[in-house]
Amino acid sequence: MDRLWVIRFLRWFCPQHLQEEIEGDLLQRFERDLKSSDHPEWHDDYKLRRAKRRLLWNTIRYFRPGILLRHADLQSGSSVGLYLSYTRSTYRLLKKQPVYTALNLVSLTLGICVFLWTTLTLYKEWSYDKHFKDANRIYRVTMNWQGESDLSETRLGWSLSALPEQLRTSLAGVEHATGLVKVKDRVLVKVGNTSFLEEGYYQTDTCYFNVFEYKWEHGNPNKINRSSIVLTSSLSKKYFGNDSPVGHRIEIENEAFEVMGVIQDVPANSSFRFKALVFTFDASYTDWGFTFFKIRPDASVSSIGQNIKSLFQEEYASTLKQSTITGSYHIEPLMDIHMGEYKMMDSPKANRKLLALVTSLAAIILFISLTNYSNLTTSLADDRQRESTIRIVLGAAPGNILIQSIIEATMLSISALFISSMIIYLLWSALDEFLPNAYSFDTGHILWVFSTIIFCVFIVACLSGFWSYQKRRVVSINKPGLFQFWPRYHWLTGLWMTFQFCITLTLLFSSRIILDQLQEVTGWGKDSHQNQSLVVNVPHQEDVMPAVENFARMLQQQPYVMQASLTGVGALPSLEASMDIFGVHSEWGKSIQTLQYTEVDATYFDLFNLNIVAGRPFTEEDMGSWEAVIVSESYVKQQGWSDDPLQHRICYGGICDGVQVVGVVRDALFWGLQQSERPMLYYPLQSAPEKLVIKLSLFDPTKLDEIKSLWLGAVQLPFDCQFFDQYVAKHVEKERKTEQQISLLAGVSILLIALGFLGVVHVQLTKRKKAIALRKVFGATLIDLLKSGWRDQLQFLLIAVIVSYPLAWLVLQSWLAQFTSKTSVNLVTFLQSLIPVAVIILFALIYHGWKLGRMKSLDIIRYE
Amino acid sequence: MAKEYLGEFEELVLTLVAALQEDAYGAAIAEEIETRMKRDVNLSAVHVTLYRLEDKGFLKSSLGGGTNERGGRRKRIYTITNAGLAMLKAMKEARVDLWKLVPQLKIG
Numbered sequence: 012m013d014r015l016w017v018i019r020f021l022r023w024f025c026p027q028h029l030q031e032e033i034e035g036d037l038l039q040r041f042e043r044d045l046k047s048s049d050h051p052e053w054h055d056d057y058k059l060r061r062a063k064r065r066l067l068w069n070t071i072r073y074f075r076p077g078i079l080l081r082h083a084d085l086q087s088g089s090s091v092g093l094y095l096s097y098t099r100s101t102y103r104l105l106k107k108q109p110v111y112t113a114l115n116l117v118s119l120t121l122g123i124c125v126f127l128w129t130t131l132t133l134y135k136e137w138s139y140d141k142h143f144k145d146a147n148r149i150y151r152v153t154m155n156w157q158g159e160s161d162l163s164e165t166r167l168g169w170s171l172s173a174l175p176e177q178l179r180t181s182l183a184g185v186e187h188a189t190g191l192v193k194v195k196d197r198v199l200v201k202v203g204n205t206s207f208l209e210e211g212y213y214q215t216d217t218c219y220f221n222v223f224e225y226k227w228e229h230g231n232p233n234k235i236n237r238s239s240i241v242l243t244s245s246l247s248k249k250y251f252g253n254d255s256p257v258g259h260r261i262e263i264e265n266e267a268f269e270v271m272g273v274i275q276d277v278p279a280n281s282s283f284r285f286k287a288l289v290f291t292f293d294a295s296y297t298d299w300g301f302t303f304f305k306i307r308p309d310a311s312v313s314s315i316g317q318n319i320k321s322l323f324q325e326e327y328a329s330t331l332k333q334s335t336i337t338g339s340y341h342i343e344p345l346m347d348i349h350m351g352e353y354k355m356m357d358s359p360k361a362n363r364k365l366l367a368l369v370t371s372l373a374a375i376i377l378f379i380s381l382t383n384y385s386n387l388t389t390s391l392a393d394d395r396q397r398e399s400t401i402r403i404v405l406g407a408a409p410g411n412i413l414i415q416s417i418i419e420a421t422m423l424s425i426s427a428l429f430i431s432s433m434i435i436y437l438l439w440s441a442l443d444e445f446l447p448n449a450y451s452f453d454t455g456h457i458l459w460v461f462s463t464i465i466f467c468v469f470i471v472a473c474l475s476g477f478w479s480y481q482k483r484r485v486v487s488i489n490k491p492g493l494f495q496f497w498p499r500y501h502w503l504t505g506l507w508m509t510f511q512f513c514i515t516l517t518l519l520f521s522s523r524i525i526l527d528q529l530q531e532v533t534g535w536g537k538d539s540h541q542n543q544s545l546v547v548n549v550p551h552q553e554d555v556m557p558a559v560e561n562f563a564r565m566l567q568q569q570p571y572v573m574q575a576s577l578t579g580v581g582a583l584p585s586l587e588a589s590m591d592i593f594g595v596h597s598e599w600g601k602s603i604q605t606l607q608y609t610e611v612d613a614t615y616f617d618l619f620n621l622n623i624v625a626g627r628p629f630t631e632e633d634m635g636s637w638e639a640v641i642v643s644e645s646y647v648k649q650q651g652w653s654d655d656p657l658q659h660r661i662c663y664g665g666i667c668d669g670v671q672v673v674g675v676v677r678d679a680l681f682w683g684l685q686q687s688e689r690p691m692l693y694y695p696l697q698s699a700p701e702k703l704v705i706k707l708s709l710f711d712p713t714k715l716d717e718i719k720s721l722w723l724g725a726v727q728l729p730f731d732c733q734f735f736d737q738y739v740a741k742h743v744e745k746e747r748k749t750e751q752q753i754s755l756l757a758g759v760s761i762l763l764i765a766l767g768f769l770g771v772v773h774v775q776l777t778k779r780k781k782a783i784a785l786r787k788v789f790g791a792t793l794i795d796l797l798k799s800g801w802r803d804q805l806q807f808l809l810i811a812v813i814v815s816y817p818l819a820w821l822v823l824q825s826w827l828a829q830f831t832s833k834t835s836v837n838l839v840t841f842l843q844s845l846i847p848v849a850v851i852i853l854f855a856l857i858y859h860g861w862k863l864g865r866m867k868s869l870d871i872i873r874y875e
Numbered sequence: 876m877a878k879e880y881l882g883e884f885e886e887l888v889l890t891l892v893a894a895l896q897e898d899a900y901g902a903a904i905a906e907e908i909e910t911r912m913k914r915d916v917n918l919s920a921v922h923v924t925l926y927r928l929e930d931k932g933f934l935k936s937s938l939g940g941g942t943n944e945r946g947g948r949r950k951r952i953y954t955i956t957n958a959g960l961a962m963l964k965a966m967k968e969a970r971v972d973l974w975k976l977v978p979q980l981k982i983g
Contacts, residue, residue, distance in 0.1 A: 029922075035941065035948030036902040036918055042944045043906075069918050077923030 017070050024074055026081045033073060041066045094418070101419045112423070114770040115384050118763055119427035120434070122380025123464055125759055127435045129373035130460050136361040139280045139349030144224045145305060148186075149345040150312070152178075152302040152319060153354055156338030168357035170302045170340060171327070173294040175216060178302070182318050184310030187221035190292040191283065192300030194263070197548055197731060201262035202250045208548070208731040209246075211286035212263065214300075216293065222305045229255045230272020237290050239271035246286045247273045263289065264551075282348050282358040299356070303345070316342045365749045368525070372518065372756045377464075379514055379760055381471040383767040384423070386507040387774060388416070417469070424468035428461065505807060508771070512811030512848070515764045517819045519844035522757040524823050527834035529750050543710060544618065544735035545718070547703040549577075550728050556699060562725040563703060571707055571714050576618045577700035579610030606646075608692040615693075616641075616676055618706050626657050626674030633673075633695040637663065641674040646690030661692065670694075678832065704735065761847045768855040776862055784866060796863050797856065808848070816841065881933075881962060887912075888924045889933055889963055893955045900939070900950040901925060925953055933959030 021037070022030055044062035047053075053061075105112040140146060152170040169192070178188035194212040201207075220232040228244055235241065240261055247256050247270075256270040268289055277284050283301075292300060306315055323340040343351060353360050549559050559577075566575045613629045616622075624644060633639045640661050647656045660669030676693065707714060722730045740747065776783075783796060820836065827833045881889065891907050892899040901922050908916045928934045939950040955963075 029926075031948045032901060032938075032951035033918075033922060035945035035950060036900070036905075036922070038946045038948065039902045039942075039944050040905075040918060072917055072919040073922075075919060075923065077926065078919065081926065 017067055021070050021073060025078060029078065029081060037066060037069055040069065094414075097415050097418045098422070101415060101422055105419070105422070110773050111387060111770065114766050114773070115387055115423050116427055116430070118380045118383040118766045118770075119424060119468070120430045121759055121763055121766075122377040122383075123424075123427050123431040124434055125373045125756060126377040126464060127431055127460065128438070129370055131435070131439060133366060133370055135280060136350065136366060139361070140282055140345050142278055142280065143345065146345050148308065149222060149303060149305050150315075150342045151345060151348060152304070153341050153343055154323075154338060155341060156336055166352070166354040168301060168354040169299040171294075172292065172297050172300045174302045174322075174340075175218070175304070176293070177322060177326075178304050178319070179218070181322070182315060184306050184315045184318075186305045186307045186310075187218050188302065188304035189216055189218040189222045190300045190302055191215045191219065192292060192297055194289065195551065198263055199265075199550065199729065202259075206729050208729045209286065211246075211284065212289065213283065213285040213287070214289045214292045214296070217290050219288065219290070222303050225274040225277075228273045228275060230257045230270075232272065235271050235290055238268055239290055240268035241272045241274060241288045242270060243276045243286050244273055245276050301358075312342070359745075362745055362749070365745070369749065369752050369756070372522075372753065375514055375518055376756055376760055376763065377467065379511060379518075379763045379767075381467060382507050382511045382514075383763060383770065384420070384468075385471050386511065386767055387770045388420075420468055420471070421465075424465060428464060505803065508767075508804065509807040509810050509814075511764060511767060512808050513815040515760050516811055516815040516844060516848065518760050519757055519847060520816060520819045520841070521823060522753050523840055523844045524827070524834065524836060525753055526750055527840070528827065528830065529746050531832055531834045532746075532830065543707050545705040545707065545715070545732050546735050546738060547705065547722070548731040549700050549703055550726075551699075551701075555726055555728065558726045559700070559703065562722055565721055565725060566705060566718070569714075569717075571709065571711065573706040573708050574614050574618045574704075575706070576614040576704045577612050577696060578615060578702050578704065579696045579698045579700050606690060606692050608694060610694050610696045610698060612696045612700075615704075618704055619679070621679060622677045623674045624677055625655075626672070628674060628676075629693075629695050635695065635697060637670055637694050637697060639673040639695060640670045641676050641693040642672055643676055643678050643691040643693075645678050646692070647675055649690050761851065764848070765851045765854065768851055769858065772855050772859050772862075776859070780866065783863065787863075787866070793860055793863055797860055801856065801859075804852070808852070812845075881966060884920070885924055885928060886963070886966060888921060889928055889955065889959055892925075892928075892934060892953045893960065893963060896954075897952060899953045902950075928959070929953070932956060933962055 018034060018037075021034065025033060041062050044065050045058055047058065143149065151168075152174060154167045154170050155164045156167075157164045172190055172192075175188040175190040178185045191213055192215075194214050197208045197210055198212045199206060200209045200212070217235050217237070220235070229247075230241070240263070242250070242256060250256065250261070251259065256273060259270045261268050261270060306312060319340045319342060323338070327338070348358065348360075350361050350363060549555075563575045563577065566572045611629065612634060613631050616628045623641070626641070629639065629641065642656065642661075650659075652659065656675050657672055659672045661672065662669035679691070705718065718732075719730045786796060823836070827836075887908065888904060891904050895903060895907065901918060904925070905916050905918050905921045908914055908921075925934065925936075929936060933956055934953045935956055936951050936953045939952040941947045941949045
């Protein structure tokens with residue numbers, strides 16, 4: 012048995028004509044070793060083992076150039092010469108058919124560009140938080156809870172602020188633990204005599220740099236204390252220029268901090284992109300925050316997870332149970348946070364659904380470009396048949412024809428890959444927001460992507476080449492279809508074209524619906540608020556409230572101001588709006604639910620164009636106390652209230668009988684695709700307002716300056732404002748980017764199919780010019796020629812419409828089912844996706860007609 | 876055309892092919908080298924040398940008979956060509972000439 016596999020190995024690499032003698036000599040030597048009488052003391056078993064060992068060793072030593080290079084096709088360099096000859100003839104062939112080559116090259120380049128770009132985007136999203144040292148040992152604690160009547164669990168990215176300290180002291184497997192939370196959305200910062208309103212200020216504790224490592228430009232992490240602040244490089248430059256800021260004092264919301272260091276800017280692929288860190292995080296300062304911990308190298312993650320759950324049960328479970336709420340802590344690896352499930356109060360996430368969607372679209376585009384290539388190659392197969400059959404008759408091996416088509420595909424794909432790589436390299440650095448130092452490519456990944464592309468092109472080339480090879484085996488020189496009045500497409504070309512139509516129509520139809528749905532779920536504030544609703548941040552200082560109210564009154568008197576509305580807790584719609592526990596009275600009795608709420612004044616709904624669909628809006632009499640509540644439409648749907656919603660009562664805190672529902676308001680659609688709509692409760696404004704929303708009658712930049720000077724005169728604090736449509740745009744930035752990507756992909760697919768169409772028309776025109784010329788001479792009109800030429804293509808299109816639309820419609824219906832608010836799919840949507848294809852066909856038709864018109868029939872058939 | 880030269884191992888193999896006559900094949904040549912020269916030799920090296928000598932035109936080969944010991948596989952029997960013999964002769968003469976230049980030991 013042992014000898015058998017050794018011999019098989021020899022046969023694998025040894026040239027066939029040498030195998031018999033070498034095998035014989037090896038076996039003869041094996042037998043001699045077995046019968047060796049040199050050492051009579053050796054046992055037979057040992058002799059056998061030794062002989063086998065020597066046989067193996069002797070065989071392996073045949074794996075050498077002196078043997079390998081004796082393969083017949085490698086000898087005398089004839090094979091290399093043959094491949095060089097193929098390459099030369101392929102180059103000549105491609106040069107001879109510039110339109111064919113250009114169409115293929117552009118088509119492949121487009122497909123590969125899209126695929127490369129999407130792969131890079133995907134890779135960028137996967138790279139989040141992986142740059143930290145020991146990232147695989149860092150975890151985050153999250154919290155889940157569920158009220159008695161909650162339909163689903165509420166998942167929170169935060170945990171209680173006492174947790175980091177508990178982890179440090181009570182769990183042996185935890186090496187370090189730290190807490191992190193944003194100080195505020197915007198903080199008032201005073202450096203010297205200059206004030207700034209800044210975003211990106213986070214508070215943490217002094218253990219932060221034990222968990223996360225950063226590169227320090229100035230200062231020392233070991234000297235940090237509670238009154239320290241650490242700046243990022245760009246913020247330090249903004250405040251202090253190129254000087255070292257260490258030792259300088261900065262006031263944040265009237266509290267003084269000493270700059271203790273400067274770290275490099277946080278990499279763009281980091282979940283927490285802060286600009287400055289203060290070290291005041293503890294249970295006395297904040298109730299909630301992110302908790303991160305690093306485990307020891309030898310610690311068990313599962314046992315630490317269990318211990319953290321037990322910690323929660325011991326500390327809080329009994330308190331929560333009184334409110335009929337159950338909950339627990341969970342741990343989540345740092346590297347999974349960005350791609351993980353969205354939680355309340357979470358860091359910005361990648362949208363997995365959209366990524367999957369865009370990646371699939373990119374793969375389809377690559378596929379379309381490959382079908383274009385295949386389509387053109389098979390269309391040309393007839394044309395090249397004469398040349399190939401002559402070669403076969405003259406002695407070329409049939410397989411050589413296949414090799415040549417593979418060489419052609421390889422040359423085209425490598426050229427396309429090179430051009431695409433250059434384009435992507437330039438575009439990536441020009442368009443992407445990522446800093447060059449934050450993002451480095453892994454050679455392994457690049458090789459993987461490149462080899463995938465080459466592999467795809469290679470497979471298609473093999474298939475197309477195999478088809479051409481099959482066709483060229485006919486040892487007769489075919490007549491070039493002189494009396495075949497119009498090219499009947501070969502079944503393979505027809506199949507490719509139908510397939511390509513199917514894919515493109517599905518892609519265009521799906522893109523249209525996805526874009527409509529994106530508009531549907533993110534459309535709020537886009538049209539009616541365009542440059543008209545100004546949102547001013549109200550400082551969190553009680554003593555400025557009279558001044559703000561005074562400012563609001565002054566605004567009401569301005570002719571260009573239509574309305575001014577003050578809003579409180581969770582002032583603007585947000586994924587991170589405030590949540591709390593509410594008791595809901597319904598016909599089934601009282602239930603406990605976790606709900607999102609906000610406080611608004613009487614003009615809020617009117618200002619934001621949120622229609623009241625039942626009941627009434629708030630009045631001035633409602634303000635100042637929680638004695639009325641308005642619920643959103645999705646809340647009514649979620650509760651399944653079939654009777655009058657205004658009969659229900661919702662209670663909060665000490666108000667045990669609950670507050671009457673006085674109205675139902677339309678949903679504010681801004682959630683994006685990341686999660687479904689969340690029911691909302693609106694209460695009258697009672698606490699200090701957070702935002703002042705001003706609706707202008709028309710947009711005029713000079714009025715903005717007027718409002719600013721009024722603010723500075725009345726409130727005497729920095730004026731911080733943004734337009735509401737900009738706020739919503741920022742909120743749905745990822746969805747907007749996806750919209751752009753999908754539109755771009757749809758555009759590329761249209762371009763690709765146009766190229767494919769032109770290619771086929773061009774090839775057919777070249778191939779059939781004699782037949783067309785004859786028909787023209789015999790009196791065929793342009794319309795006759797076009798009619799016969801396009802009959803097949805329109806049939807392909809019709810088949811594609813019949814196959815692709817119902818299929819795409821079914822798939823999209825199931826996708827749309829997850830949304831409460833859906834876009835409507837109607838005839839217009841169908842037509843919108845058909846129009847680009849119709850335009851392409853029209854364009855190709857005109858091109859075709861133009862070429863036919865210019866054709867000089869007599870010149871073509873003069874020598875026949 | 877450049878003159879062909881033989882390496883030491885090539886010369887050894889060529890000489891043995893000439894000496895073994897009808898019994899000159901890979902395994903036998905390797906065995907002869909081991910027995911007569913007391914030198915460990917690898918079968919693959921012998922084969923590669925034989926092929927090279929055949930390429931140079933110093934040897935020609937034909938398939939012989941198979942034996943049970945060889946699992947029925949036939950031997951490739953090598954025979955020296957006139958060119959091979961001439962080369963061996965030329966090399967021997969060149970060595971003898973060189974040897975004559977070396978002062979001989981005088982006994983007594």
